Amino acid sequence: MHNIDNIDRRILVELQRDAGQSLETLGATVGLSRNACWRRMRQMEEAGVIKGRVALLDAARLGLPLTVFIQVRTNAHAPDWLERFSTATRAMPEIMGVYRMSGELDYLIRAQVADMAGYDRLYQSLIRKVPLSDVSASFVMEEIKETTALPL
Template sequence: MKNEEVLDEYSRRILAELQRDARQSLQQLAGAVGLSVTPCWKRLKAMEESGVIRNYTVWVDRERVGLSNCVLAEINLTRHSETVVDEFEAAVRRCPAIVECYRTTGQADYLLKVLTPDIRAYDAFLHDVIFRLPGVTGIRSSIVLCEVKSGAPLPIGA
């Protein structure tokens, strides 16, 4: 099913409502978006099958689980050959402390979001992991002082 077909007004309402609370029952969801249960369920299933809805997750307070240090690390690679890029990205995917990774334009080749318990743990992470990643030639780290906005729902225009 094409996204244009899936994302009509009701589907956008469903997505907005699920981003607000993914734990609500199908009956609650249907009521909130103005549909009966069966059409709501069909739209939900269509969006799951088409990949619009990829997963249902829980937002965990990182500080309450001991990950109070958040660092944004800009990474530069030695070369941009397919081998170097593939090896670097595969290594990043295997590293649980790297929770987000973006290939970027501008001064840095990649932007990583890294979570550690404290600055000492990040220092160890730099030496034990980042400096050993394939192709890394430079890194600039910015310590996050305060998360002003994170985990916001996607602006899907419901």
């Protein structure tokens, strides 16, 4: 595990806010030279602390305004079923996240689609690829908070 000090934390907070800022700007914000900042970022990338840098897109402006949470229960818990389920969900670009859950719910899926017809196509495609016991969906009516930033 990489030891994170206060300067690393400040770098990470700034990168979560804007990963596209220049090294000069980032260094000035955290009190380091451009090169020292770059070395720290590289060390954190090599340690796996920084997994990647991405652009965050506006789903609604790109024609995908509907967020759906799909709750899945299954009677199948064999490794081969899980492999089929994992392969199927990873291959579907509408699916943004898949989580194995504790409690009564087995899996929670977060997807982004254009509309109800888009959700139905996603649902039909998923059940063709892997048998599911019970599937229910909840549609987001209002996004109150959405962030990718970890609380550092």
